[in-house]
Amino acid sequence: PNLRLDLIRKILAILEHNPYAQVFKSLGVVPNLDEYRISLNTDIKLDQRRYNAPTTSQVAAIWVEGSDPQKTFDRSVIVYGKGERPLYIRAYYGCYDPLSYPLFFPRGEIGWNRLMPYIGAADDTNQDLVDDTGLVDTVIAGESRGDRIGKRIVLPRTFPGGDRDMQRRFLDAMAIVQRWGKPDYFVTMTCNPYWEEITIELLLGQLPQDRPDLVARVYRAKQRSMMDLLIKGKHFGEVAAYVHVTEFQKRGLPHEHILLIMKAKSKLRTPDDYDRVISAEIPDKNKYPVLHDLVVKHMLHGPCGALKKSCPCMIDGQCRFHYPRDFCDATLQGKDSYPIYRRRDDGVRVRIRGADLDNRWVVPYNPFLLMTYNCHINVEACSSIKA
Numbered sequence: 001p002n003l004r005l006d007l008i009r010k011i012l013a014i015l016e017h018n019p020y021a022q023v024f025k026s027l028g029v030v031p032n033l034d035e036y037r038i039s040l041n042t043d044i045k046l047d048q049r050r051y052n053a054p055t056t057s058q059v060a061a062i063w064v065e066g067s068d069p070q071k072t073f074d075r076s077v078i079v080y081g082k083g084e085r086p087l088y089i090r091a092y093y094g095c096y097d098p099l100s101y102p103l104f105f106p107r108g109e110i111g112w113n114r115l116m117p118y119i120g121a122a123d124d125t126n127q128d129l130v131d132d133t134g135l136v137d138t139v140i141a142g143e144s145r146g147d148r149i150g151k152r153i154v155l156p157r158t159f160p161g162g163d164r165d166m167q168r169r170f171l172d173a174m175a176i177v178q179r180w181g182k183p184d185y186f187v188t189m190t191c192n193p194y195w196e197e198i199t200i201e202l203l204l205g206q207l208p209q210d211r212p213d214l215v216a217r218v219y220r221a222k223q224r225s226m227m228d229l230l231i232k233g234k235h236f237g238e239v240a241a242y243v244h245v246t247e248f249q250k251r252g253l254p255h256e257h258i259l260l261i262m263k264a265k266s267k268l269r270t271p272d273d274y275d276r277v278i279s280a281e282i283p284d285k286n287k288y289p290v291l292h293d294l295v296v297k298h299m300l301h302g303p304c305g306a307l308k309k310s311c312p313c314m315i316d317g318q319c320r321f322h323y324p325r326d327f328c329d330a331t332l333q334g335k336d337s338y339p340i341y342r343r344r345d346d347g348v349r350v351r352i353r354g355a356d357l358d359n360r361w362v363v364p365y366n367p368f369l370l371m372t373y374n375c376h377i378n379v380e381a382c383s384s385i386k387a
Contacts, residue, residue, distance in 0.1 A: 019108040020099055026101070079147075173243045176261070180241045183259040183382045184267055189226060190255040191219040192298070192375035219254045222373055230260065235267020235368070236277060268381050271331040271339070278379050280325075280364045281343035282348045291367055297352050298376045299363045302357035324360035338380050 015021035097104070097111025105111060120313055155162035177183070193208035197218045202208070208215055223246065229235050231242060244258040282300075285292040301323045304311035314317050323344060332340040342358040350357055367380040 002206070003046055013282075014106050014301050015102060017107055018098075018105075019103050021102060036223075098112055114174075119321065169245075173259075176241045176243060180261045182261070183243075184262040185236060185258075185260040186228070186380040187258040187260065187369075188255060188376075188378040189373070190376040191215060191222075191253045191260070192373075193253060195374065197220070197221075216254060223256050224253075225257070226369070226373060226377075229369075230258070234257075234266075236260065236262065239261040239266075271333065271342075274331045275338055275342060276380060277366055278364050279340065279367055280343050280362045281346070281359045282350060282362060283367075284348075291371055292372060295362065295365065296352070298370065298374075299365045299378075300350070300357055300361050301353055301363050302361050303353060303357060306355075307355045327360060338382070 005350055069299070085247050094106075094110040102108075133348060155164065157164035157168050157354050159165055170259055193215060195218055198208055198211070198214055200215055202211060209341050227244065239260055241261040242262045243260060244256055246256055247255055248254050262268075268277070283292045301321060302311060302313075302319070304309065304313050304319045304323060311319070313321055313323075325341075327345045328340055331342045341364055343362065346359070348358060363376075363378050369377045369379065
């Protein structure tokens, strides 16, 4: 008497397209149905392909639960045809989910099983993990807080990454600049997906992008190490204040933007100060072979412009990062934003992606940080607040 007929009709309409439900209806022709009993043990080597969604009317399946107190409870599904011998499906078989949750699998789609060939299928697996986690969260929330279904939730400022949190952080950053002045260094660190700490943990056939959890954990450790070096280790000098934010690129690699405001005695004041901590040249391969290889691997922009007009950095025929830069024999104080770094025409060329690149294509870096962390670390000196 408490059942809603309209909901029952909707459920029946949905199940009209479910092959398991259709075959279930045919059980009326099975003789002596009451004599069937349940067994909770089965051979785990049963052929998985045998339990795909039924395509003929000779096979059906029933969801059952054990009631024998002498046996350890386990979930299974009994499958049988017109013959006498039943077969059993355990919770880790592909059709267990559609049989158990027909409204989640209205067309009898195969569910999870431990032998699924796409268990390590890169992006598909990552998407499946996100989908399943979201489904679990939704079901749990629906059971515990049904009163919130369909209601708008305003994220408080305590939620990291929310609008209110970002607004609060922006205001804090502006207050820091108002108190301590403009930043002196702008540092950008990008995760290297081929760090040894990442590659050594990959399974056979996996790529770094298949393990965003591993990439994020290793990057976090590296990022914290570099922050300690910059702040506590005083790599550039004594820091008065700093601001940093972690972002994730669309290809999944995390990167860090760091602004450092130095104390008066540690500020950059002359071109020689800039050259002492920042380089924008390809090192001599004979004198600095390791540093040379790292600069070529991580710190060369492009090729773009006339060398490759299809490069993603190209906007209206121009590189939005203004590469290639001009040669310059000595570092100059820039009129706005950043200094003009020393980029001598010393004849050094390297072959990158089919193009010969020179010092004009070097992204400014700090040699010690680059050799320490083996990843893209762009270090810029801020000449003005516009930087």
